[in-house]
Amino acid sequence: MKNVLYTIFAISICLMLGKLANYLLAALPASLYGMIIYALFLQLNWFSPDKITKTNQWFIKHMGVCLVPAGMGIINHFQLIQQHGIALVVIIFSSTFILLTVIGYLSERYLITPDNIKSKTPTGSR
């Protein structure tokens, strides 16, 4: 329970700082600034990664439910889907495959691991 409150506190602080950063610098949405600040504070050990990990993973696991209301907006778009359904799927399909190909090809070509780093590549994280 203590760790749950700790995690909520940590996230709230970072979101507040994110709002401030968004107000001062614009550019990124406040929540993204918050995310970067949160990662930074964990890296600096200002918030303890051990204490937050469990609750945080629970949040991430269940965050999908927060997206349902936004997705429900589709209820207003039946006409659009009737008219342009195929076009929508074609656009999504083709651009996804273009992106896969571009990124896959470039990283295969330009991300070459020196042998000394390869053995140290951390694994096991999700």
Next chain:
Amino acid sequence: MLTTFIVNSPILASIVFTLITIATYQFASACQQKWQYIWLNPMLFTISILVPFLLLIDINYQEYSQTTEILNLLLEPAIVALGLPLYQQFKQIRFYWREMTAILVLGITVVITVSFLLAMWLIKAPEIAIALSLKSVTTPIGITLTEQLFGDSSITAFAILIAGLFGALLGPQWLSFIGINSAKAQGLAIGSASHVIGTAVLVRKSAEHGAYSSVALILSAILTALISPWLIPLLQQLFN
């Protein structure tokens, strides 16, 4: 009768509809855990149950979204919580953040341009074109960015879902087919095109696949947030 009674009391309506949403989502997640099908996505499942349900009891979208506002508000802290995987991948990013940033910037610019132009050509509606061009990031961030640029976020949510499913179901085979086999390249490609859904599938291949996929998923979200606010208005000017 019952519906009007519930809708007439805002607090009761909020509690009832939020609970219905959460319960349906939990049920959908349980189903996916049980059968492990990729296409049995909890969000898709929940929406396809709730849409007919709302139509049946005659609740329009505006009423529904007002009563479930609390879930929408939780989106911001949920995005902040994604800082944990970012922190966990810092070590990975450190080795080649320059190369990865360059590759992802190029990929994102191409995908935004292609989807925006295709959508303007085929559908001719700017708010749909904006929604479609932001479909290669993780859903909460895609929705936030679309709203910032005045696109239609429900279309984004769906497009992201479909892009995720395509990439997760066909991506690995496609990449092997065109001769891209390293864990790094496959991870980055799937992570940037199909975000969480793709990552969930790739982790089963190897931990390295999963690690690069989550790096790409977060890095490409940040980069898209930086690129889209000036690239999309630029593309919009072409059509004025």
